[in-house]
């Protein structure tokens with residue numbers, strides 16, 4: 001069933017590349033979401049991705065109690081992206097954002113960062129997370145990781161009866177900017193990391209090849225790479241008791257939540273665990289909160305997860 005307010009796909013006049021915005025809902029307020037720059041096998045895969053991700057943003061804002069709806073945008077990488085072409089496609093994308101008249105406000109996502117937001121800002125006021133030297137809050141990876149650690153705190157109390165994960169074995173799939181910060185924040189835990197990029201391997205933490213990350217016997221699994229990693233097939237092979245991570249849209253479909261429950265595996269939905277970045281950014285950039293006050297809001301994810309796990313109600 002179609003449940004989105006709007007989907008607009010455009011061919012950029014400067015770059016010739018395809019960019020799109022999916023507006024899932026503005027019921028709670030103007031929609032926010034990241035701008036993803038990625039290669040897809042087919043254009044229909046990009047459309048499916050932007051639709052799924054925009055819906056997840058509505059859930060994320062709602063669970064975090066943020067007065068915004070959900071949206072997302074995608075820039076489809078279908079040719080080599082030279083610096084000039086990157087700039088051109090970002091300016092094309094800014095034109096598209098402006099078509100929404102403020103109903104969609106974009107931040108960075110996979111494949112984009114604060115410098116890209118600075119380019120958007122040349123043509124649209126609706127861009128978050130500019131570099132700090134340009135008055136923005138920069139990368140949201142730190143607050144996102146902090147939110148996942150807050151979620152892990154509540155969930156470890158619920159599952160293991162422990163205040164933290166000291167002595168527990170934790171596998172992190174995706175040793176990128178958020179995964180690395182989570183690894184460093186897990187005091188006293190045995191941390192095993194995994195990444196498709198071998199160059200991310202470090203002696204600081206244990207290592208498993210990416211195709212083994214969802215099969216290793218451990219206490220906790222942290223999906224911190226891509227979505228669609230929890231499927232009926234992968235769930236059968238899991239040997240963990242708890243899953244909490246930042247990757248968006250971890251389930252291949254909603255029925256997988258039931259399969260995890262049947263196997264006695266506690267899963268904290270990604271729209272709850274990954275909300276630290278958006279909570280922090282909006283607190284600072286829209287509400288004018290200071291750094292510490294914004295982090296206190298991010299830490300509220302711990303109480304949200306505790307409520308979710310004890311009563312089934314996240315908000």
Ligand SMILES: NC(=O)c1ccc[n+]([C@@H]2O[C@H](COP(=O)([O-])OP(=O)(O)OC[C@H]3O[C@@H](n4cnc5c(N)ncnc54)[C@H](O)[C@@H]3O)[C@@H](O)[C@H]2O)c1
Nearest residue numbers: 140141144174176177178195196197224225246247248277
């Ligand atoms: N950065 C944020 O503030 C934020 C906020 C909310 C959600 N997320 C989500 O969290 C996840 C991680 O974000 P990030 O900012 O750290 O991204 P990132 O690009 O810095 O890191 C992702 C890492 O995953 C690796 N990877 C890709 N495919 C993989 C696979 N199949 N198996 C194992 N590793 C794989 C990449 O090589 C990379 O090192 C993403 O799904 C992102 O959408 C991030």
